[in-house]
Amino acid sequence: MDNIKHICNFIKCNHLLTLCVNNSSDLWCANCYYVFNSNEMSLFIMTSENSKHSQLMILNNNIVGTIAPQPKNIIDIKGIQFQGHIEKLINKDSEKAKNFYYTIFPSAKFISAPIWKIKLTMIKMTDNSLSFGKKLIWHNNV
Helix, strand or coil: CCHHHHHHHHHHCCCEEEEEEECCCCEEEEEEEEEEECCCCEEEEECCCCCHHHHHHHHCCEEEEEECCCCCCHHHCEEEEEEEEEEECCHHHHHHHHHHHHHHCHHHHHCCCCEEEEEEEEEEEEECCCCCCCEEEEECCC
């Protein structure tokens, strides 16, 4: 089994993540729709700069999060925990990422919000369909 292929397939088959951010005195979580670029191992989200999580992301770009569907059967549990760095994209990078985002979420064209890139640095996947409690780990070696 190719771990990274398995992880990427899971990420591509989902669309909602929980993002957790903090600074020295505050922390917050938010749910965001995402698109995944497997070539860069990056996630793209759209969210307002005025949100609490965006304000914290501006202060500290180190983030963590999860992608976890909610099956009722324990054998169907699959999910990831991830670490990464987030940045608000501007100019051509923003245009390119938004166009990619719009291919998956066309209604986002009507939302006025910046797009952010999460460069993944570590992923831990649990997949009970492989065997109970099976963990797959990926680290960015750059």
